[in-house]
Amino acid sequence: MIRSGRFKHLSIGGVLAALALLSGCTLGGAAAGGYIGHETTHSTVGTVGGAVAGGIVGYELGK
Template sequence: MAVVLAAAGTAACTLGGAAAGGYVGNRATNGSAVGTVGGAVAGGVIGHELSK
């Protein structure tokens, strides 16, 4: 049970970071798809690392 809860918490941080990064990337590049995806990837990595 604790492993499932820990995995869910990690996933939430990763997804939250990806969502925030995608939004920032989109705004910073004036709606560029590449900027949005790049921001989402960077945000996901940061969220994952912070959840460790």
């Protein structure tokens, strides 16, 4: 099933987040979090907040 619009972006973001979390990578987590934060809020604050949160999760899983 092909999704369009906002849901397509969230699906891609979900895949990126899953890959980052499975690899336990700080940089990957930050990138995925930033992408998801941007797509959900369309704001700089959302992007930065998502990147910070994703980086923390990636770092903790990488220990």
